[in-house]
Amino acid sequence: MITQGTDTHQYLNSPLRRGKILKAISRSAAVICRSGDLGRRLREAGAPPEKLRTVYNGVDLDIFQRRDRSAARAALGIAPDDAVLLFVGNLLPVKNPGMLVAALHQLNQARAIRGLRGAILNIIGTGPMERQLRHQAETLGLDGSIHFLGRQAPADVSQHMNAADVLCLASWNEGFPNVVLEAMACGLPVVSTDVGGIRERIDRPTRGLLVPAGEVPDFVAALNATLERGERVPQTEIPGDLSWAAAASAYADVLSPFGEGRKCHDPRG
Structure with missing residues (x-):
């Protein structure tokens, strides 16, 4: 079983x-x-x-592996100095994607006070919440900062992981999401709610940060800390059994x- x-x-x-x-x-x-x-x-x-x-x-390590960040950004049309958040998953209530939109709003307000350009959120995946999320983004003035990319082939997901600054998960519960393993293989740090088995792999700050489920201010603080750190997961911190x-x-x-x-x-x- x-x-x-x-x-x-x-x-x-x-x-x-x-x-x-x-x-x-x-x-x-x-x-x-x-x-x-x-x-x-x-x-x-x-x-x-x-x-x-x-x-x-x-994880298919022929697809999900660390690649040159500048080349990945150039291929996707992402500016070298953009702050890029990435979500990969189904747009379902259990994934709580609306929290990511709320977190981006608060993050960008804080960045504006500091004179920094707002971050962008790339969303890979589809689901019944997409219309609601688009409305939420428009209401918060984020419709130009959130890109709904639909379903993507694994190679394209890997490209986005190599171009992004942080993978974001706001789920209410999980078993163990494969997307975390794929991000780790690409050297992409993770900011996630502390649910399911995620802490079994995101078990040190160099791999990512975990916050309580539903806590937007904590999530924003973790995003900000990760962006300020601005580093990929060191190769020595990537598990060898992926x-x-x-x-x-x-x-x-x-x-x-x-x-x-x-x-x-x-x-x-």
Whole structure:
């Protein structure tokens, strides 16, 4: 079995689903958790700890890798001295993208007082909140500072990550978002709400900063600190186990005890 996020975050709150989840786990040889946080939640719900294994997703390192920032900006038409925030994800309430718009507004007000040009926010992704976000941006006078770029191919996402100054996530909850791993592979620092398993990788200031969910002033302060620092994640701070090969090896470690000679059992009964 694999737990991704919503199945643990939300379904455990339903007594009926909680019972079914725990029954399925009891019949499974092992449960792969996308983050240690998901494993913790299952343990607290009553799952046997010895069955829970944390295995992070991998990243295609042929696509997501550190590249020349100036070249990436030139290719995207971004000025060398622009302050660029990046969001990559679905525009859904759980991702709380409206907080990013509010944070940009406060950030740019503070930058204006200091005589600095306003930052821009590039949004990659689509979803049901897009119209609401466009209206929010227009109301706050940010329609020229926020660019809705829609869905992008992985290579284009990597290009934007290499051109940006910071990846921003304001989610209310997460399992472990792959976009954080992709940003790390590109050397892009992260400012995120402290939810799910994100702190398992963003565990030091050189990789990024975490703030409580929903706290716009704290988020703005973290953005400002990251922009002022103005540095990529040092190569020595990028984990060496981000590849899909590393993920496959971790899967093999979990599955190898249940290999030849073991009959597979359908946990559905």
